[in-house]
Amino acid sequence: MAKLWILLLLVCVFAGAQPPERSKAPKVWDEKALAEWATPIAGLNVRPSHIRPKEYYDLPVVSLRTYPVYAPGREPAGYWQRIQSTGPKPLMEKKGSRTATEWIEAGKIAFEEADFFHLRTLDPKYIAEVRNGSLAPSRVLPDGTLFGLRWVPTKQGVALSSSNCSFCHTLYLPDGARVPGAPFRTIAPRPPETFKVWPVFSRLQVELGVLVGSPPFLMPGLSVGARLSQGYGVPWKSDDPHERLKTVTQEEYEQLDLAARSSGGLPRWNGSIIFPAKTPDLIGIQERRYIDHTATHLHRNAGDLMRYAALVTSAEATRFGPHEMGGPDTKRIRARFSDDDLYALARYLYSLTPPANPNPFNESAAAGQRLFQREGCVNCHTPPLYTNNRLTLASGFAVPANAPASLEILPVSVGTDPSLALSTRKGTGYYKIPSLKGVWYRGRYLHDGSLASLEEMFDPSRLQDSHSPGGWRPLGTKTRAVKGHEFGLGLTPAERSQLIAFLRTL
Ligand code: HEC
Ligand code: HEC
Incomplete structure (x- = not known):
């Protein structure tokens, strides 16, 4: 029995002493x-x-x-x-x-x-x-x-x-x-x-x-x-x-x-x-x-x-x-x-790891987490990554019949501004579903950064032409409706702050 223990110990020491694995850079332009x-x-x-x-x-x-x-x-x-x-x-x-x-x-x-x-x-x-x-x-x-x-x-x-x-x-x-x-x-x-x-x-x-x-x-x-x-x-x-x-x-x-x-x-x-x-x-x-x-x-x-x-x-x-x-x-x-x-x-x-999150997971955040379920956010922003890693369609885009099988497409549009996806050379017709991890420090929301806070993101008045966006505005415009992604816009003010309290903990 004692011999067996010594043997085991030796195996462990040997395994522990293995030099850490080394790797080489792959060829980039292949x-x-x-x-x-x-x-x-x-x-x-x-x-x-x-x-x-x-x-x-x-x-x-x-x-x-x-x-x-x-x-x-x-x-x-x-x-x-x-x-x-x-x-x-x-x-x-x-x-x-x-x-x-x-x-x-x-x-x-x-x-x-x-x-x-x-x-x-x-x-x-x-x-x-x-x-x-x-x-x-x-x-x-x-x-x-x-x-x-x-x-x-x-x-x-x-x-x-x-x-x-x-x-x-x-x-x-x-x-x-x-x-x-x-x-x-x-x-x-x-x-x-x-x-x-x-x-x-x-x-x-x-x-x-x-x-x-x-x-x-x-x-x-x-x-x-x-x-x-x-x-x-x-x-x-x-x-x-x-x-x-x-x-x-x-x-x-x-x-x-x-x-x-x-x-x-x-x-x-x-x-x-x-x-x-x-x-x-x-x-x-x-x-x-x-x-x-x-x-x-x-x-x-x-x-x-x-x-x-x-x-x-x-x-x-x-x-x-x-x-x-x-x-x-x-x-x-x-x-x-x-x-x-x-x-x-x-x-x-x-x-890379995120900075320490100062936002507590309190009762309000817990209520927000339930709303996140109830409102169907989880279908797209699925935990634990808070994205299902799929693509959505830009408004007006139809998936071509020969789209590569490597693209995992959710055939819906969240209705945000389609210009980047349809009218630029980076325009593929798709917007990916972003992860919500770290939304508390990000500071700009949606692909074009039109919105400057989570409060603004979930404020239904952003859909009005009289809205003054906190983030991006085209040159020469002061007010503009920030359309699309209407999820969560029907919440009561109390629910909205709970949802935001939850998002800030991610
Ligand atoms: C001038 C500012 C700028 C510099 C410098 C820059 N980036 Fe970026 N980076 C951006 C912007 C803006 C985007 C978004 C582009 C888009 O979505 O079309 C981006 C996108 C990315 C992405 C995609 C991330 C994602 O989640 O989709 C990666 C990865 C990245 N950059 C890495 C780098 C690396 C590595 C360098 C240095 C070699 C670098 N960037 C230099 C501004 C910059
Ligand atoms: C049908 C899929 C879908 C559902 C459901 C959904 N989202 Fe999104 N979400 C998206 C997409 C796509 C974007 C990016 C849109 C863009 O950039 O134009 C996004 C962007 C966001 C952003 C901005 C992230 C960033 O960094 O710009 C937040 C915050 C967000 N969603 C929260 C929510 C919440 C909360 C709910 C539920 C009330 C929800 N989403 C429901 C697909 C969805």
């Missing part, structure tokens, strides 16, 4: 994985094309370690000199296999430090502006660093750049706490104010011919109208609402851009400056079956998340069936992340 990854575009019924693996892997890997930029007077002694002598360092120090913990640690660095490669500038004029504080007013974080700016030691010297993923996908709570992965919101009460602090990058973007928030192509020398038309035009639509963008002036563009930002998002390439998409919460992404509000891509595994990050960075083909969106002088950004960078990013995003 024809087989790309083939059925994208969802066909509504109205066109073809999948967007992708660039060939050879073209992708020919792009140089230029990802480097980057460092925070301090506000004038807040920089630690010797910091600037240290940065000068640091020299370029790759984002991933070592290549090859890593343990789960090592991937997550590396991914945290990638998420926090990755910059927009094409916005790196060595121009002493811009660097001086940032260092001497003439770039005012700027958003200073509690630790004295400037929001979104990065120093990048390169072979040619220290460049100024802008944060990439962490710029849009980090939330600052009212108490200053930082929540990586949650959508950018409260750093300014309404995002437009924050973006006025970007004179350096706004000017750089004009010089380079890129659209704000839409990095994959450089269109130098093109009029702003031509750039907007390449970024957002939908030529297969006979009445394309983006047609009018062709003649806008720089000033009108800036106003459209500010209006779009009140959605809590920044217009991305293939998206739209007139039909914005709010920034989604990346916390919990590992449980979602589709990527983007309109399910532009499947999310089958970490490889798909890596592909998405590569796509938005520099791998976009911008070809839709017979429609080529880039002009003859439009140039792809010649830069990419390494497969290791992207795998680390994906593993890190999968590891």
